[in-house]
Amino acid sequence: MRTVVAKIAQSLGLILAVIVLNFSMIHLTPGDPATVIAGESGAGDPETIAQIRAEYGLDRPFVVQLGSYIGDVLQGDLGFSFFFDKPVTELIGERLWPTVLLVGTALVFAVVLGVLAGVFTARRPESAVSHSVTVLALVGYSMPVFWTGILLIILFASVFEILPISGMRDVQFEGGTMSAVFDVIRHLILPALTLGLLYLAQYSRLSRASMLEVLESDYVRTARAKGLSERVVVYKHALRNAVIPVVTIAGLQFGALLSGALLVETVFNWPGLGRLAFDSILRRDTSVLLGVLLMSAVLVVVANLLTDVVYRLIDPRIRVGGARG
Amino acid sequence: MASVQDAEVLVGPLGALAPADSEIAGPPGRQALRMFLRNRAAVFGVILFVAVLLMTIFGPMFYDNDASDIVARPVLAPGADGAPPLGTDYLGRDVLAGVISGGRVSLLVAAMAALMVVFIGVTIGATAGYYGGWVDTVLMRFTEFFQVLPALLFAMVIVALFTPSIATISVAIGLVAWPSIARLTRAEFLRLKNLEYVKAARAIGAGDWSIMSRVIFPNALPPLIVSASLLMGAALLFEAGLAFLGLSDPNTLSWGLMIGLNRANFLSAWWSVTFPGLAIFVTVLSFSLIGDGLQDAFNPKLRGR
Numbered sequence: 001m002r003t004v005v006a007k008i009a010q011s012l013g014l015i016l017a018v019i020v021l022n023f024s025m026i027h028l029t030p031g032d033p034a035t036v037i038a039g040e041s042g043a044g045d046p047e048t049i050a051q052i053r054a055e056y057g058l059d060r061p062f063v064v065q066l067g068s069y070i071g072d073v074l075q076g077d078l079g080f081s082f083f084f085d086k087p088v089t090e091l092i093g094e095r096l097w098p099t100v101l102l103v104g105t106a107l108v109f110a111v112v113l114g115v116l117a118g119v120f121t122a123r124r125p126e127s128a129v130s131h132s133v134t135v136l137a138l139v140g141y142s143m144p145v146f147w148t149g150i151l152l153i154i155l156f157a158s159v160f161e162i163l164p165i166s167g168m169r170d171v172q173f174e175g176g177t178m179s180a181v182f183d184v185i186r187h188l189i190l191p192a193l194t195l196g197l198l199y200l201a202q203y204s205r206l207s208r209a210s211m212l213e214v215l216e217s218d219y220v221r222t223a224r225a226k227g228l229s230e231r232v233v234v235y236k237h238a239l240r241n242a243v244i245p246v247v248t249i250a251g252l253q254f255g256a257l258l259s260g261a262l263l264v265e266t267v268f269n270w271p272g273l274g275r276l277a278f279d280s281i282l283r284r285d286t287s288v289l290l291g292v293l294l295m296s297a298v299l300v301v302v303a304n305l306l307t308d309v310v311y312r313l314i315d316p317r318i319r320v321g322g323a324r325g
Numbered sequence: 326m327a328s329v330q331d332a333e334v335l336v337g338p339l340g341a342l343a344p345a346d347s348e349i350a351g352p353p354g355r356q357a358l359r360m361f362l363r364n365r366a367a368v369f370g371v372i373l374f375v376a377v378l379l380m381t382i383f384g385p386m387f388y389d390n391d392a393s394d395i396v397a398r399p400v401l402a403p404g405a406d407g408a409p410p411l412g413t414d415y416l417g418r419d420v421l422a423g424v425i426s427g428g429r430v431s432l433l434v435a436a437m438a439a440l441m442v443v444f445i446g447v448t449i450g451a452t453a454g455y456y457g458g459w460v461d462t463v464l465m466r467f468t469e470f471f472q473v474l475p476a477l478l479f480a481m482v483i484v485a486l487f488t489p490s491i492a493t494i495s496v497a498i499g500l501v502a503w504p505s506i507a508r509l510t511r512a513e514f515l516r517l518k519n520l521e522y523v524k525a526a527r528a529i530g531a532g533d534w535s536i537m538s539r540v541i542f543p544n545a546l547p548p549l550i551v552s553a554s555l556l557m558g559a560a561l562l563f564e565a566g567l568a569f570l571g572l573s574d575p576n577t578l579s580w581g582l583m584i585g586l587n588r589a590n591f592l593s594a595w596w597s598v599t600f601p602g603l604a605i606f607v608t609v610l611s612f613s614l615i616g617d618g619l620q621d622a623f624n625p626k627l628r629g630r
Contacts, residue, residue, distance in 0.1 A: 142609035147602035259477030296475040
């Protein structure tokens with residue numbers, strides 16, 4: 001319990017550091033947000049700019065601005081988007097769930113299929129299937145994720161024509177809740193597949209390696225010597241241990257998964273955080289950009305904490321040996 | 326996707342091809358080289374890479390069209406009347422010329438970024454692992470901090486804040502991608518620093534710098550070489566992603582930028598995005614195959630895993 005509290009405290013410290021870094025990076029580099037805002041409303045004369053600077057507090061010393069930003073964030077206020085004309089928190093709230101849905105689906109798909117492929121191939125390491133999984137893993141890793149997405153779109157737009165290739169909902173959609181859910185799922189398949197394939201490749205390889213190692217271990221030999229069926233040995237004794245590195249890597253890679261999501265969202269017009277970040281960079285909508293950067297860091301930190309919890313559930317040694325985790 | 330199938334046919338079952346340990350003898354470096362050369366997948370990787378390299382260096386000498394010139398009608402499919410070998414894009418530019426000249430920027434950025442990553446990662450990891458104690462704690466916290474930042478997003482911000490150029494993009498990738506190398510280097514230094522020969526070096530009066538650079542570092546090289554080659558691939562993918570999003574110097578064509586520029590029209594001209602992507606894929610695949618081969622060669626026990 002104490003370690004969990006310590007970890008959470010540590011994570012909060014990390015997030016605070018992220019806020020400071022992001023804010024400094026964006027505010028200390030060339031480019032004046034006031035001119036951007038002024039440009040937006042169509043008047044760039046010095047008087048207006050000075051007025052805008054005063055209004056948004058941009059004329060205060062940097063440290064004061066940073067302090068007041070952190071204060072606002074602590075109260076749950078991420079500022080206001082000049083472009084979308086909305087509070088940043090509201091904007092992020094709208095865009096967060098599509099991203100979580102996309103990344104979560106891709107992650108589950110990649111972990112489940114990857115582990116299954118890993119287990120299957122580790123049991124017959126010299127079979128043709130096993131070797132093709134190794135090759136496919138390399139191939140999957142080497143394909144740029146946005147290119148995979150584009151190829152899938154070309155394929156589905158011209159050959160299969162059964163799945164939507166863009167957006168999250170049908171424009172002319174009408175119907176009840178159930179069919180709305182179904183509509184989103186149909187739109188989700190291709191983007192999630194694109195993002196998932198990249199990680200499926202890595203996880204299948206990783207779980208194959210760790211399964212091969214586990215299958216050679218003493219306790220698996222003991223389990224076999226006891227006369228347990230192969231099924232029990234593999235799925236109950238070995239799998240549990242073989243899955244640990246996959247979970248660890250999957251958790252640690254959550255940030256990378258978000259990066260991939262950014263590209264996939266762009267390719268498929270998926271209305272998530274990644275696209276929001278991209279748009280805010282192009283428009284120099286700094287408060288939105290800061291908000292998205294913060295939100296992504298929070299997502300990564302939460303994913304790491306969750307990994308830690310799952311880790312403890314799977315591996316009793318960590319739970320019992322607890323304190324040092 | 327003919328090339329994928331070719332790769333499978335040519336490579337055959339991976340891992341099954343590595344020779345038995347007993348056949349290999351001699352000094353460790355040469356042993357590793359021999360193992361590497363007997364690994365057909367790894368050699369295939371080298372061939373792919375050399376082919377890409379030759380294409381980008383010597384291609385322009387044999388293929389006259391300039392990537393930025395309009396050479397024919399727009400959206401000509403490969404094989405159409407008067408079309409260049411790989412067709413033309415939505416403006417009528419030669420796709421093959423783009424693939425040839427785009428490789429130069431992609432490979433250069435990948436190499437520079439990988440160098441940056443190795444430099445930052447090794448410096449921080451070696452210092453943390455060698456000195457231990459509070460130095461280690463502080464540096465590892467710092468590393469964790471960088472791991473929390475979503476890499477692509479952070480790199481996008483860096484590139485957007487400064488003018489996009491080959492240098493800024495390489496630095497941006499370097500700044501976001503070093504933590505894994507730092508961790509690896511740290512682990513190696515932690516493992517090696519208490520070995521007999523390091524103690525011996527210290528006993529005869531070698532200073533910290535010389536122990537780190539001349540005694541420990543050479544022994545920590547094998548895993549670093551493996552990750553450096555995988556890193557080249559990762560950096561290339563990263564650069565492609567940034568360029569695809571439009572965050573690159575618009576005047577220097579790279580494979581990713583080509584795909585980004587043709588994004589709006591790829592349904593009417595599949596070749597204009599497929600071939601640059603294929604070039605990225607083949608190059609990254611070559612780095613992965615080489616990295617894998619090196620891993621097997623340095624670490625025979627892990628072969629095929």
